Amino acid sequence: GGEGGVRRVLDLLADEFRDALGLAGCPDAAAARELRTVRRDG
Structure with a gap:
């Protein structure tokens, strides 16, 4: 627990x-900055 747990x-x-x-x-x-995401509506 405590700090060690964190x-x-x-x-x-x-x-x-x-x-x-x-x-x-x-x-x-x-x-990861170069990753592209695609949004799918619906």
Whole structure:
């Protein structure tokens, strides 16, 4: 709990973010700026 728990949660979130970037084909966060999204209405 406490500070250690917060650090653990932040580490887990950072790991998940890196995994998501990898699945999107981005080697790092800077490359994510080049991603394009498509909006589908309806």
